[in-house]
Amino acid sequence: MSTTPSRPTPAEHEEIARLLPVPAERDRPARHHQALKDQLLREFRQDAAPAAAPASKPRFGVRRLAIVAVPLAAGALAVTLATNGASGPTPGAEPNVAVAPGSAGKAPEATPATVLLDRIATVAAAKPARTVRDDQYIHVSSTVAWSSQSDADPVMRLDTPHSREVWLSVDGSKPGLLRERGEEIPLAGALDKDGRPVDPVGNPHPTLNSPTYRFLESLPTDPDALLKKIYDETKGQGPGPDQEAFVTIGDLLREQLAPPKVSAALYKAAARIPGVTVVDDAVDAAGRHGVAVARVHAGERTEWIFDRKSLEFLGERGVLVEDTNWGKSGQVTATTAVLSRGVTDKTGEAPGRKG
Known part of the structure; x- marks a missing residue:
């Protein structure tokens, strides 16, 4: 039996791209969501066999992503996004607690x-x-x-x-x-x-x-x-x-x-x-x-x-x-x-x- 992953259909590509969560931010100075989503979409639509993206291929943003397609028993497709950064908070990241922007109904300080x-x-x-x-x-x-x-x-x-x-x-x-x-x-x-x-x-x-x-x-x-x-x-x-x-x-x-x-x-x-x-x-x-x-x-x-x-x-x-x-x-x-x-x-x- 062949162990080569089956290639997803174009409709599956689009559905997967739609369902992908926005990745957590690590090792990049700012988020450019649309560019990243579009690049993921292009990679899904490529006619090459599903595999990790080659290391020499440019990717949007500082954090690098590898896309791996895994066939499931029912014929569906699971997608794993792997980062090359260590887990944990981004250096210099804000604490994950919002600073209160001001009392409700009160205009912000004039700047x-x-x-x-x-x-x-x-x-x-x-x-x-x-x-x-x-x-x-x-x-x-x-x-x-x-x-x-x-x-x-x-x-x-x-x-x-x-x-x-x-x-x-x-x-x-x-x-x-x-x-x-x-x-x-x-x-x-x-x-x-x-x-x-x-x-x-x-x-x-x-x-x-x-x-x-x-x-x-x-x-x-x-x-x-x-x-x-x-x-x-x-x-x-x-x-x-x-x-x-x-x-x-x-x-x-x-x-x-x-x-x-x-x-x-x-x-x-x-x-x-x-x-x-x-x-x-x-x-x-x-x-x-x-x-x-x-x-x-x-x-x-x-x-x-x-x-x-x-x-x-x-x-x-x-x-x-x-x-x-x-x-x-x-x-x-x-x-x-x-x-x-x-x-x-x-x-x-x-x-x-x-x-």
């Missing part, structure tokens, strides 16, 4: 960051609310570049900026789509050669780390209640509660479309996170300069960049602020630029265009 975030929230709240149908998709077009490393070269190397588009089901009932580097990758469901859902898994159980537009609509618009929900639902994840809350909000800002009042609440919630500062000049992946709201953790500064005049969200950037095992101070670890957001009737089309 350059809280004042800027309050202005940004005011602009966001003033935008008109969209009418969005359940059968539509949120579309976001971006320019992105992520860092990767290999076993042979532990220093993070920033990728060349490239285009990226996502289509996310408004109510989570249908698969979304990622278009990047010439590939079209179904998100939370498989598509056939004609682009029709084969296994319409969708996103029936959205979370803060994998939201839908309808999920975002349901979030509290009171910033204290919203921040408490973020701390509660991300407890035990990431490098520490405050950084995890900051990164979670950043993920929602970068590649989603939230109702105006929810967007405003997210900015006001961020103002209540300890350690948030302002960077006077930051540059996104499209070369646009702006002012940034930032937070430093484990030697890396995560920046949300905004247009100075309109206060529109431009993109994100990660920058090392001290020499580490992964790179030198001043090195950019990740950069993104949001080029457009909108609503479409189907995947693969841009807002206002068909096909």
Whole structure:
């Protein structure tokens, strides 16, 4: 009897990627969830036999992952994620107890960051609310570049900026789509050669780390209640509660479309996170300069960049602020630029265009 593991089907690949938990953070300065999830998805979709990823293959983030597929008696597939870091807390990680962001109903202390975030929230709240149908998709077009490393070269190397588009089901009932580097990758469901859902898994159980537009609509618009929900639902994840809350909000800002009042609440919630500062000049992946709201953790500064005049969200950037095992101070670890957001009737089309 052959001991070679049976190869999973494309539908199994997509379902496994959807069900994978967000890995705990060790030995990396900050979390770049979307890049890691996309890389895992690509590795599952490869036509090679299931095995640990080769050591020379670049992987997103500083922590390296090995993906091992194991056939089960019933023909299902188990996936093991193995890290090459020792177990235990990340050096320099925050204690896993959130610092109280302030008394409910009480505005945070006035600092350059809280004042800027309050202005940004005011602009966001003033935008008109969209009418969005359940059968539509949120579309976001971006320019992105992520860092990767290999076993042979532990220093993070920033990728060349490239285009990226996502289509996310408004109510989570249908698969979304990622278009990047010439590939079209179904998100939370498989598509056939004609682009029709084969296994319409969708996103029936959205979370803060994998939201839908309808999920975002349901979030509290009171910033204290919203921040408490973020701390509660991300407890035990990431490098520490405050950084995890900051990164979670950043993920929602970068590649989603939230109702105006929810967007405003997210900015006001961020103002209540300890350690948030302002960077006077930051540059996104499209070369646009702006002012940034930032937070430093484990030697890396995560920046949300905004247009100075309109206060529109431009993109994100990660920058090392001290020499580490992964790179030198001043090195950019990740950069993104949001080029457009909108609503479409189907995947693969841009807002206002068909096909």
